[in-house]
Amino acid sequence: MPPRRPRLSTHFARLLLAAAAVAAPTASAAPPIVPGIDARDSLPPDHARDVLLTELSCTACHGAGQTLPPKRGPDLSQVAARAKLPYLTAFIADPGATKPGTTMPHLLHGLDDSERAAAAAAITAYLASLTDERPDDIPPGQRSAKRGRDLFHTVGCAACHSPEDTELQGSPPLHRLTDKYTAASLTQFLEAPLESRPSGRMPDLKLDHFEARDLAAYLLREPAADSPPPEAKAAPGQIAEGRELFTRHRCYQCHDTGEKVEAPAEAPALADLDLAKPCTTARFDLAPDQRAAIAAAPAAPSRSHTLLTSMLRMNCVACHTAGDFSAPSPERNPHFTTTNINLGEQARIPPRLDLGRKLKPDWRRKVVVTGASSRPYMNTRMPAFGAPPEIESLLATALEPPADPLPEPPPRGEQKSARDAGLLLVGDKNLSCVACHTWKGESATTLHGIELTSMTDRLREDWFHAYMLNPSEFHPGTIMPNFWPGGNAVRPELLGGDPAQQIDAIWQYLERGREARSPSGIRREPLFYGPGDDGRAVVLRRQYRGIGKRGIGVGYPGGINIAFDALQLRLGSVWAGDFGEMSGVWRGQGSGVVNEGSREVSRLQTGPDIARLPAPGSPWPALPEQTRPEGYQFEGYTLDKAGRPAFRYRVGDLGVTDYLTDDGPKLTRTLTFAAPAPDGLYLRIGSTETAPAGDGDSYALDRGLRVGAPPATYLFEGRELRLPLAGETEITLHYWFEPK
Ligand code: HEC
Ligand code: HEC
Ligand code: HEC
Ligand code: HEC
Ligand code: HEC
Numbered sequence: 001m002p003p004r005r006p007r008l009s010t011h012f013a014r015l016l017l018a019a020a021a022v023a024a025p026t027a028s029a030a031p032p033i034v035p036g037i038d039a040r041d042s043l044p045p046d047h048a049r050d051v052l053l054t055e056l057s058c059t060a061c062h063g064a065g066q067t068l069p070p071k072r073g074p075d076l077s078q079v080a081a082r083a084k085l086p087y088l089t090a091f092i093a094d095p096g097a098t099k100p101g102t103t104m105p106h107l108l109h110g111l112d113d114s115e116r117a118a119a120a121a122a123i124t125a126y127l128a129s130l131t132d133e134r135p136d137d138i139p140p141g142q143r144s145a146k147r148g149r150d151l152f153h154t155v156g157c158a159a160c161h162s163p164e165d166t167e168l169q170g171s172p173p174l175h176r177l178t179d180k181y182t183a184a185s186l187t188q189f190l191e192a193p194l195e196s197r198p199s200g201r202m203p204d205l206k207l208d209h210f211e212a213r214d215l216a217a218y219l220l221r222e223p224a225a226d227s228p229p230p231e232a233k234a235a236p237g238q239i240a241e242g243r244e245l246f247t248r249h250r251c252y253q254c255h256d257t258g259e260k261v262e263a264p265a266e267a268p269a270l271a272d273l274d275l276a277k278p279c280t281t282a283r284f285d286l287a288p289d290q291r292a293a294i295a296a297a298p299a300a301p302s303r304s305h306t307l308l309t310s311m312l313r314m315n316c317v318a319c320h321t322a323g324d325f326s327a328p329s330p331e332r333n334p335h336f337t338t339t340n341i342n343l344g345e346q347a348r349i350p351p352r353l354d355l356g357r358k359l360k361p362d363w364r365r366k367v368v369v370t371g372a373s374s375r376p377y378m379n380t381r382m383p384a385f386g387a388p389p390e391i392e393s394l395l396a397t398a399l400e401p402p403a404d405p406l407p408e409p410p411p412r413g414e415q416k417s418a419r420d421a422g423l424l425l426v427g428d429k430n431l432s433c434v435a436c437h438t439w440k441g442e443s444a445t446t447l448h449g450i451e452l453t454s455m456t457d458r459l460r461e462d463w464f465h466a467y468m469l470n471p472s473e474f475h476p477g478t479i480m481p482n483f484w485p486g487g488n489a490v491r492p493e494l495l496g497g498d499p500a501q502q503i504d505a506i507w508q509y510l511e512r513g514r515e516a517r518s519p520s521g522i523r524r525e526p527l528f529y530g531p532g533d534d535g536r537a538v539v540l541r542r543q544y545r546g547i548g549k550r551g552i553g554v555g556y557p558g559g560i561n562i563a564f565d566a567l568q569l570r571l572g573s574v575w576a577g578d579f580g581e582m583s584g585v586w587r588g589q590g591s592g593v594v595n596e597g598s599r600e601v602s603r604l605q606t607g608p609d610i611a612r613l614p615a616p617g618s619p620w621p622a623l624p625e626q627t628r629p630e631g632y633q634f635e636g637y638t639l640d641k642a643g644r645p646a647f648r649y650r651v652g653d654l655g656v657t658d659y660l661t662d663d664g665p666k667l668t669r670t671l672t673f674a675a676p677a678p679d680g681l682y683l684r685i686g687s688t689e690t691a692p693a694g695d696g697d698s699y700a701l702d703r704g705l706r707v708g709a710p711p712a713t714y715l716f717e718g719r720e721l722r723l724p725l726a727g728e729t730e731i732t733l734h735y736w737f738e739p740k
Contacts, residue, residue: 035171035201036317037312044312047299048293050068051312052294053068054068055103056105057070057071058070060072061281062270062273066271069389069390070254071103071254072198073255074196074197074198074255075258076256077131077258078130078133080127080130081131081135081185083180084180084228085231086179087179087180089121092123093117094116100175101175105283107249107250121238123245126240126243126245127242134231137183147218148214148216148217148218148219149164155205155379155381162174168329178220179224181220182220183217184216186216187213187216190207190212191207192204194384194385199390200388203371204371204384205381206549208549209634246261248264250264250282276291278291307356307397310390310391310393310394311325313390314391314394319350320351336349336350336380337380338379340446340448342447347375347377347378348378354474356400357402361398363458368394371383374451406463407462407465410504413505415508418505421494426452426519427520428521430494431491433519434522437449452510454513456507456510465500465504470482484499528578528580530555531555531556535642537556538579539554540552540554540579540580543593544563544594545603547563547572547626548626550565551564551566552564553579554645557662558664558666559576559577560667560735560737561576561597562574565606567628568608568628569651570605570609574604574667575600580595602701602702605620605684605687608632609658610656610683612652613680613682620720634647642661646659647659651681654677655675656674657671657672658670658671669735671732671733672729673729677725677727678726683731684720685709686699686705686721699721705736705737705738710732
């Protein structure tokens with residue numbers, strides 16, 4: 001064991017240092033917080049050195065000849081669009097004093113006070129010159145902060161950051177956020193943290209826009225110290241000076257700005273350094289045990305060493321038990337919750353990680369990179385980490401054979417008879433897997449455990465065999481029964497009662513996935529949702545097919561429904577009949593997709609509905625689904641007396657109100673502009689897969705949807721119907737479905 005850090009007193013010392021640093025901005029600051037190891041009671045001896053060298057990005061500069069990818073800092077090309085400039089100047093002048101615990105080193109420490117202030121101002125001016133956008137200051141609603149507080153303590157933020165009213169060691173600081181962000185810029189950051197911080201240390205919790213907004217309101221609940229002065233114009237030469245300082249002080253070694261830089265001389269290679277000495281260039285106020293760990297001899301490389309080091313670096317161990325590291329910590333444990341505690345502790349605590357033995361590589365990748373989920377009842381979310389180099393190396397290491405592989409699965413039985421037996425075993429007359437697990441989202445009871453039809457896509461066959469024979473060996477305390485206690489089948493009449501053959505039968509049956517015949521016992525209870533008898537429309541902000549997380553669905557009492565895309569600012573889909581079937585949404589944790597209440601859904605093209613075009617025939621700005629168009633801003637919606645939303649957004653400088661009303665099964669869409677639309681602006685009305693069946697004033701779109709618009713103003717480009725908007729202040733369109 002290495003010398004232990006006296007935890008509590010160091011913690012108070014850090015707070016004291018932090019307080020001193022705020023009083024005297026150039027004083028030495030608190031040690032950097034490296035969550036994966038600092039949240040533990042002692043630095044893990046075998047891993048601390050490698051974790052510190054990478055998490056403090058020593059290897060970004062001392063890179064030559066080693067294989068530890070540095071963490072790297074945020075992308076700075078848009079930093080002035082998310083953070084307030086005075087904060088940036090203070091942070092650059094002395095990161096640790098401005099944000100105690102930050103992992104960004106102090107690089108301007110060699111300058112005297114006035115030189116340092118001038119350098120920080122010049123670098124800020126340079127960073128500000130990289131984008132014209134500045135954070136918008138729209139205050140959030142009051143109730144928003146309350147919802148945000150709940151979210152913070154349920155979705156997983158409190159697994160890494162300190163829960164409210166506590167200061168847990170090893171928590172990445174959320175310090176002075178009000179001085180740094182506005183509600184709008186923090187919302188945007190939280191919706192897509194990997195865009196500005198591609199290192200993935202702050203992962204993507206798959207928040208929808210509204211959740212991000214609520215969280216931002218919560219995090220910004222303390223008012224800002226004072227409002228920043230108006231932005232000063234850069235002095236002549238200041239931007240160029242800032243760019244030069246940015247290079248000279250090696251900022252680029254950890255940050256991208258979207259610009260090419262000329263690198264100065266290489267820093268010495270790690271192997272050539274006496275790591276007992278402090279770095280002369282990048283100042284980190286390391287705690288004594290951090291310094292000792294860096295100077296320690298490197299541990300021998302092995303598969304498990306590499307895997308566990310990666311998991312400490314990415315802080316997977318905040319939520320998952322892995323190797324000897326157990327999670328969650330007692331203080332954070334209460335913030336791990338479930339919607340159904342009848343499924344046991346496993347329903348609330350993220351699974352123990354057995355990387356390499358349990359999951360198929362494709363699924364593992366999907367989980368880690370995109371946060372794919374299989375436990376809808378778990379409130380904590382598996383975040384998306386993206387694919388930075390450290391995640392790639394973690395996934396690559398997981399592919400190497402483990403030291404303790406599981407036994408080979410037994411030979412497979414004949415397919416047809418195995419599948420027939422599997423169907424019986426899974427159903428409620430036999431082993432009744434469907435009592436606790438869902439089959440296409442439904443089960444035989446109110447328990448809705450892990451979905452059966454996708455198990456063979458996720459799990460390795462050898463793991464499945466080993467697990468089924470003794471679940472509690474893998475998940476101590478699980479309520480999942482052992483169906484073959486002591487090797488004896490509880491259903492001896494099937495396949496001679498042979499455990500291996502019965503498990504193989506279940507596997508082969510499940511392998512057919514959603515194509516397989518449903519086992520007996522499943523109760524299907526569709527959950528329809530839509531307008532009631534009160535004549536009011538319903539609005540549901542959720543994920544919709546072809547739109548993604550920022551969909552706003554509206555069910556109109558007249559029996560026609562739409563989903564509006566609040567990211568791309570377009571009408572995304574239209575369908576007739578029921579609004580939606582919600583079991584995927586409300587029986588899930590909220591990340592599910594709405595099933596439209598009809599098979600005939602007309603899906604309109606991606607990309608914004610209004611765009612500026614160089615010429616009427618230019619291609620429409622094509623955008624893949626779920627990407628944000630540049631220069632557009634969604635500004636929310638208001639509801640009329642019948643609960644129908646009027647969406648408001650900006651296209652460049654032009655304010656647009658996009659209001660859909662129903663008259664029976666026919667929709668009227670009124671687009672109103674705050675000023676006459678400028679030249680070159682077009683509305684895309686739709687496209688047809690075949691040539692448009694125009695009859696003068698209406699056109700057939702996809703799947704029986706017709707659109708009516710002002711006659712004689714159509715432009716047909718390729719297959720698109722476009723309307724020039726120049727000079728217009730209002731446009732009316734009508735949508736309806738052709739009778740079948
Ligand atoms: C921004 C780039 C950068 C980062 C980050 C950085 N260093 Fe350095 N470091 C340098 C440069 C450049 C030198 C050489 C300075 C010189 O030649 O005077 C140096 C020198 C050193 C020295 C030699 C000191 C001496 O007295 O000879 C040590 C030891 C060292 N660094 C350790 C570290 C450690 C440990 C980390 C991470 C905690 C780190 N460095 C992070 C750039 C960096
Ligand atoms: C896996 C651990 C982890 C989880 C889970 C997590 N964070 Fe973070 N967060 C971090 C780390 C680490 C940083 C600092 C990142 C860096 O150094 O690049 C950070 C940074 C941030 C920042 C930026 C602070 C600044 O000064 O700019 C905000 C805001 C934030 N987190 C909020 C949240 C919220 C809200 C949630 C839940 C939705 C959350 N975090 C979940 C680890 C986490
Ligand atoms: C050794 C790596 C490293 C070097 C070198 C470095 N930074 Fe950083 N920087 C970071 C990290 C890590 C963060 C995130 C810290 C946090 O959130 O606490 C950061 C954050 C920032 C931020 C805030 C970004 C945001 O999105 O919130 C700015 C601005 C910044 N750095 C500027 C600079 C400048 C200017 C220099 C050179 C003087 C520099 N950095 C050098 C690692 C580095
Ligand atoms: C904020 C907490 C949190 C963090 C941090 C976290 N996870 Fe998870 N992870 C979860 C939750 C919750 C689940 C279960 C999600 C589900 O299936 O719906 C999960 C599931 C998984 C699974 C699927 C396991 C299975 O048996 O189905 C893998 C693999 C995984 N995580 C790997 C990682 C890795 C690797 C990291 C670090 C890079 C990590 N996780 C970080 C919360 C977290
Ligand atoms: C009494 C309830 C119950 C019954 C009956 C049951 N299970 Fe489970 N099963 C669970 C619970 C709870 C878990 C743990 C889920 C977790 O780890 O999140 C589980 C886990 C599993 C897992 C591991 C999944 C994973 O990704 O970790 C498999 C495989 C599995 N069950 C298959 C079956 C099969 C096949 C049957 C029928 C032969 C069955 N179960 C019957 C409750 C049950």
